[in-house]
Amino acid sequence: MANTPFILEMNHISKSFPGVKALDNVTLKLRPGTVHALMGENGAGKSTLMKCLFGIYTPDEGEIIIEGQKANITNSKDAINYGVSMIHQELHPVPHRNVMENLWLGRFPLKKFGPIRFIDEKKMLAETKAVLAELEMNMDPHTKVGDLSVSNVQSIEIAKAVSHRAKVIVMDEPTSSLTGNEVEQLFKIINKLRARGVAIIYISHKMEEILRISDDITIMRDGKLIGTWPSSEMTMDLIISRMVGRELKERFPERLNVPGDTLLKVENLTSTQGHSFKDVSFELKKGEILGVGGLVGSQRTELIEALFGLRGVASGKITINGKEVKIKSPVEAKKHKIALLTEERRVTGIFPVLSIKENTAIASLPRYRNSVGLLSDGKMRQDAEDNVKRFRTKTPTIDTPIKNLSGGNQQKVLLARWILTDPDILMLDEPTRGIDVGAKYEIYTFMTELAKQGKSIIMISSEMPELMGMSDRIMVMCEGRMTGIVDGKTATEEDIMRLAAQRG
Amino acid sequence: MNAASIKRFSSQNAIYIVLILLVVAIAVYDPTFIAITTLRDILVQSSTRAIIALGMAFILITGGTDLSAGRIVGITAVISASMLQMETYANRFFPDMGQINMIIPILLAIIVGLLIGLLNGFIVAKLNVPPFIATLGTMVAVYGLNSMYFDIDPNNSQPIGGLRSDFTNLGTGYIGSDGTYSIPYIVIIAIVVAAIVWVIFNKTQLGKNMYAIGGNIQAANVSGIRVSRNIMYIYMIAGALYGLAGVLEAARTGGATNNYGNMYELDAIAACVVGGVSTAGGIGTVPGVMAGVVIFSVINYGLTYVGIDPYWQLIVKGVIIVAAVAFDIRKYVAKK
Numbered sequence: 012m013a014n015t016p017f018i019l020e021m022n023h024i025s026k027s028f029p030g031v032k033a034l035d036n037v038t039l040k041l042r043p044g045t046v047h048a049l050m051g052e053n054g055a056g057k058s059t060l061m062k063c064l065f066g067i068y069t070p071d072e073g074e075i076i077i078e079g080q081k082a083n084i085t086n087s088k089d090a091i092n093y094g095v096s097m098i099h100q101e102l103h104p105v106p107h108r109n110v111m112e113n114l115w116l117g118r119f120p121l122k123k124f125g126p127i128r129f130i131d132e133k134k135m136l137a138e139t140k141a142v143l144a145e146l147e148m149n150m151d152p153h154t155k156v157g158d159l160s161v162s163n164v165q166s167i168e169i170a171k172a173v174s175h176r177a178k179v180i181v182m183d184e185p186t187s188s189l190t191g192n193e194v195e196q197l198f199k200i201i202n203k204l205r206a207r208g209v210a211i212i213y214i215s216h217k218m219e220e221i222l223r224i225s226d227d228i229t230i231m232r233d234g235k236l237i238g239t240w241p242s243s244e245m246t247m248d249l250i251i252s253r254m255v256g257r258e259l260k261e262r263f264p265e266r267l268n269v270p271g272d273t274l275l276k277v278e279n280l281t282s283t284q285g286h287s288f289k290d291v292s293f294e295l296k297k298g299e300i301l302g303v304g305g306l307v308g309s310q311r312t313e314l315i316e317a318l319f320g321l322r323g324v325a326s327g328k329i330t331i332n333g334k335e336v337k338i339k340s341p342v343e344a345k346k347h348k349i350a351l352l353t354e355e356r357r358v359t360g361i362f363p364v365l366s367i368k369e370n371t372a373i374a375s376l377p378r379y380r381n382s383v384g385l386l387s388d389g390k391m392r393q394d395a396e397d398n399v400k401r402f403r404t405k406t407p408t409i410d411t412p413i414k415n416l417s418g419g420n421q422q423k424v425l426l427a428r429w430i431l432t433d434p435d436i437l438m439l440d441e442p443t444r445g446i447d448v449g450a451k452y453e454i455y456t457f458m459t460e461l462a463k464q465g466k467s468i469i470m471i472s473s474e475m476p477e478l479m480g481m482s483d484r485i486m487v488m489c490e491g492r493m494t495g496i497v498d499g500k501t502a503t504e505e506d507i508m509r510l511a512a513q514r515g
Numbered sequence: 516m517n518a519a520s521i522k523r524f525s526s527q528n529a530i531y532i533v534l535i536l537l538v539v540a541i542a543v544y545d546p547t548f549i550a551i552t553t554l555r556d557i558l559v560q561s562s563t564r565a566i567i568a569l570g571m572a573f574i575l576i577t578g579g580t581d582l583s584a585g586r587i588v589g590i591t592a593v594i595s596a597s598m599l600q601m602e603t604y605a606n607r608f609f610p611d612m613g614q615i616n617m618i619i620p621i622l623l624a625i626i627v628g629l630l631i632g633l634l635n636g637f638i639v640a641k642l643n644v645p646p647f648i649a650t651l652g653t654m655v656a657v658y659g660l661n662s663m664y665f666d667i668d669p670n671n672s673q674p675i676g677g678l679r680s681d682f683t684n685l686g687t688g689y690i691g692s693d694g695t696y697s698i699p700y701i702v703i704i705a706i707v708v709a710a711i712v713w714v715i716f717n718k719t720q721l722g723k724n725m726y727a728i729g730g731n732i733q734a735a736n737v738s739g740i741r742v743s744r745n746i747m748y749i750y751m752i753a754g755a756l757y758g759l760a761g762v763l764e765a766a767r768t769g770g771a772t773n774n775y776g777n778m779y780e781l782d783a784i785a786a787c788v789v790g791g792v793s794t795a796g797g798i799g800t801v802p803g804v805m806a807g808v809v810i811f812s813v814i815n816y817g818l819t820y821v822g823i824d825p826y827w828q829l830i831v832k833g834v835i836i837v838a839a840v841a842f843d844i845r846k847y848v849a850k851k
Contacts, residue, residue, distance in 0.1 A: 321737065341739040351737065359737045362730030364797040373727050374738040376720045385718040428738070 015079045018043040018210045019095070019179050024063055024073035033059040034070070037236045039229055041179060041210040046201060048213045048221040048242070051231035052254055052419070052447030057214055060231070061181055065090045065097060078178070096172035100184040100445070101357070102164050106157030111139045113156050114171050142174045146200055162193035169200055173209075180204065181212040186220060187445050190307040198224055216447055218247045232256055255449045263480035264455050268462035270299035270483055275436055275467065276330040280314070283323030288314045288491040291327075295436065295467050300458060302482030302499065303471045305511050309488040311471045312354055315438045319344045319351040331436075345374070350434035352425055354441045354471070356418065360425050363414035367406055368395040370413045370424050375431045398427035403453060419450035426454065430461075437461065438469045443477065455481060475504050487511050529842050530791055530806045533835075537810065541817040548820055551696065561812040562705035563588075563760045563767065564782060565805055568790075569712045570756030571783035572804045573749045578729040578796025579639060579646035581750070583654040584757050584783055587631050588776030590661035591624035591761030595682075596675040596771035597664075598623070604677030608670045617682055625758035631657055632754015636747035654780075658773070665773040676770045686767030701763055708756065713801040715752070725749055729796025785832075786811055789839040810835070 019041040026034040034056050041047050051057050062068045064075065066084040075082045077093050084090050090097075104113050112119075115135055122131040139152040148166050156164060165185065172180050186194045201211060201224060215221055221228065221242070228245055230237040230253045237253050251262075275295040282288045288310040295301050303311045316322045318329065320338040329336050331347055338344050344351070353359040362370055372379065372391045379386045395409040402423035406416055413421055422442065429437060439458070443451045458468055458481060472478045478485055482499035487510035495510040525532060542548045567584055574581045597608035598620035631653060638649040666672045684700070691697025716722040724745045727735040736742050760779075765771045784794075790807025792799030811832065818828045 319737075340741075341737055342741055345739040353737055359731075359733045362727055362734055362797065364793070365726055365730045369723065369726065373723060373735075373740070376723055380720075385714065386720065386723065388717070432739075 015076075017041055017076075018078055020074075020076040021060065021064065022074050022076065024060065024070045024075075026059060026063060026068055026070050033234050034063070035234045036073075037231065037234070039212075039236075040239070041212065042227070043178070043210050044205050044208045045226040046205060046211045046213050046224050048215065048225035048228045049231070050215075050221065050228060050250060050254060051237075052449045055231040055254075055447070056234040057231060058183075058417075059234070061097070061183070061212070061214070064095065064181070091175050091177075094176060094178035095181070096175055096177040096179070097181040098165060098168045098172065098183065098185055100187055102161070102168060104156040104164050104167065107155065109153050109155055110150055110159070110167055111135055111152040113167055114139055114142070114152075114174060138174070142170045146170055146173060146203055148200070160193070161188045162190070162196060165189075165197070166200065169204075173204070177209065179210050179212065181214070183214045184216070184445055185213070186215065186217060194220070216445065216451075218250055221250075222247065230254055251448050254447070262452070262476065264452070264459050266300070266459045266462070266481075266483075268298045268300065268459060268483070271297035271465070273297075274332060276328075277318070278328040278330070280317065280327035280329065281325050282310070282313060282317060282491070283325045284313075286491070287322075288317070288488070291488070291491075291493045293486050293493060293496060295469060296483075297435075297467055298462050298465045299483045300462050300468045300470060300481055300499075302478040302485040303469060303488065304473075304475075304478050304485050304507050305488035307473075308490060309511065310491040311488050312440055313491075314488070315351065315440060315469060315471065316353075319349060319438065321351075345432060345434075348433070348435040349438065350374075350429035350432050350436070351438045352422075352429055352440060352442055354444070356421055356425065361413050361421055364412050367399065367404070367409040367411055367413055367416075367424055368392060371395045371398055371409075371427050371431065374428050375433075378431075394431060395427075398424075398431070402427055402457070419446040422446055422454070423450065426457065430457075434466065436467045436469065438471075440471045441473065442470060443472075443474070475507065478507065479504070489513050530789065530803060530810070530839065533839065534806055534810050534813065537813050537817065541813070541821055545821045548817060553816070553820070555697070555699065555702075557809065557812045557816050558702045558705075559699050559767075560816060561805075561808050562699075562701040563763045564779070564786065564812070565705045565808045566708050566756050566760040566763070567779055568783040568786040568804050568808050569709060569801070570753035570760075571780065572712075572787050572790075572792050572799050572801075573725065573753045573756075574646070575784070575787050575792045575794055576729045576796060576799045577725050577746060577749050578732065579746070579750075580650065580784070580794070581635065581753060582647065582650040582780050583631065583635060583657055584650075584753070585776040585779035585781075586654045586657040586661065587628050587754060587757035588761040588764060588779050589771075589773060590631075590657055590664070591628050591758040592765040592771040592775040593661055593665055593675065593761075593773060594627055595620045595624040595762045596678055596765040597670070599679050599682040599765075600675065600677045601679050606670070606673055606677070608667075608675055610669065614679075617679070621762050624762050625755050628758020628761065629751050629755040632750040632752070632757070633747060635754065636750030639750065640743035640746040662773045672773070674770055674772045675765075678765065678769050682766050683769050684766075686763055686765075686769075701767060704759075704763065708759070709801055709805055712756075716801055721745060721748055726797055729793075729798075731797075782811065785836050789836060 017040045021039040024034050024037045037060055049057050059068065063070045066086045066089055075084065082093050084093060105116065120131040120134040121128040136152055143150055148170060150163060185197060189197060204211060213225055222245065225242045227239055228242050229239040232254060273294045274297045278292045280288065280291045291314055305311050313322055317324050318338065320340040320343050329338065336347055338347060368391055371394060376386060379390050381387050392409060399406060399409060404420050404423045406420060413424055443454055462468055470481060479499060479502065484496055485499055485502060485507060486496045487494050487507055489511055494513045497506055567588060571581055571584055598612065598615065599617065600607050602614060635650055635653055638644045639646050686701055689697040689699040724740045727740055728742055728745060732742060761776060764775055786807035787804055788794060789810055790803035792804060814828065814832055818831065
């Protein structure tokens, strides 16, 4: 074995796709027992680099060296054999099977009975318990995975990697759907892995987290390596400026909107489901950005989905422009000029196989009808092109399937889709989740522009700086109840947290 | 044009390339295959299949499937044939029926197809039964209904024959002076149907909604598409197309039995998937479906033409279905 301080080296990796150089001479070196943050805007090449590591793409140039030896990884099984594992952002467990079976899926311990092999349940149970104990994970191996929280499912994935004796674990946006406590739990596990000498590639957009947990930070931009620095020498501003390649004076644009008269009035709105929102009352003014804060389980998403007709309302009153309205379906919500950008972009947002054009136009088809009732392709193309320019969406053409775009660019297309419906009330559920800094800033700019034009925005966000930086007022919810509304300019983080934890 | 772009072109247009290669291969084996009459025969054979496949494409693109297509063809063939027999024919289905306007039974058959389609759509969209099961149910039930009708006294399950010449002319007649340089009506009908379907797919809200529903049904709902209503429209249109195909089958063959159309749905699904329609929904084009249909007609006709054992033809068909999809799927899997 060659003598090297690095457990994994990806040297001078280049990869081109027709028309794009996705990776240009990128080098990433990992020391054992460290957390190495990989940062960059969406489309910077982070995922492509990881796909090269896992053999999903074959690099055009460059080499991968694991523990001093050249590695030839052509599929995920090779990667596992080399001790490289990945914890994906979106987890795909087998929900109807239990923890133990998910952990050993595809490599169940076997015992021989004559010529027949059976699964060795005893051994499997013992090994499961051992792995869980090692990581101090408190879980019953017999629990159905479908009944577990996202955080626990993620823990199983980590346990799986550990049981593979992984030396390198890649974590892609591991905290994107975790609550504060769960993040702490994850960090404890990460520290344990670090102590065992495991190297972790940590991909995230959350700066606070990265500055806290990582040892080294590698920053990429436009497929190129910008550099690797020890985290101790980095600050949030330095990271941002290196990621976007320009100094970002402000994280949030200046807001010039002036909230006017009341547009939407919600009184005592109560869900048809007992555990969901109860007795929620609030007002939304014209040209106002109303932030909605709260922890997981605060039923914020359920509330705005009910306003959009996706969920049942048992009692309460919704008034728009002084007129009482009943909204039982998205079709009716659209008639009342309400738009909703949902939280789960992939599940309820994009049409993966359809083009940017179709994804942009789909919610406003009637406006493309010509005199004989047929849809004008030319107008649709025009709008799609205009919106790609307006949002600076990175895509080869408007005929590209949206699934080929990065998350931030998909979000821009979805935003364009709803802007095209010309809404008065735009509801955004975690609009910048999993999106890079540059795209975030662009989305913020849009929100302020829209508000300035007199449009009203409701924004759910779990990111405190975003809530405070973007909202005129912030409504806070806890366990389905509205616990308070605070002023965006004067409220402190503590005020919001207190309200978010204030049980009824 | 470099190697990469040639590769891309060939994978995007694989279906047409396969079609051309197939024709060339048969022509090399037997040059007399290249003739106007051959082309005409292939197009005639393709016509009703194309109409059924286009109906099927609607449903596959929404992410559904339709096993009842063949049986709907059967019942509509029997209905139209039963009312369009010559008055001089001995074994008439309705002995006392006069010479009614041809359009009445034809429309009736199409409406029956449409209503069965509506039923399918209702079961799928409103009762949330998976399309495979919903249409399996109607497939069996429609056959029962058809057989019951077919067994009415005095027909008593006798094949319906002696169809009126104005009706059979629809299936066998042509524009043009003689049999060689002529365009059969049935081919014209299929082309007109394809053109209409193309317009629906590409130029109407229903078409865009269809792709959206197949692409992501939840996102379609959130986007304000009336998902159930659109699904019911789609199944209705498909049913009406099967109805038209049933009428044309009766006209083309000059008769009908309750077994008409048996398993046509499988041919239609095969033609669709070979033509690039995704069974996962969201993807499919009219030209692709037409090419898929023609490929199978070329295989049927061409391999018979050069004298290949019919059993071998089945094996070739099976291989082509799987190979075409395996090749096509490469467009969508991550490229290395």
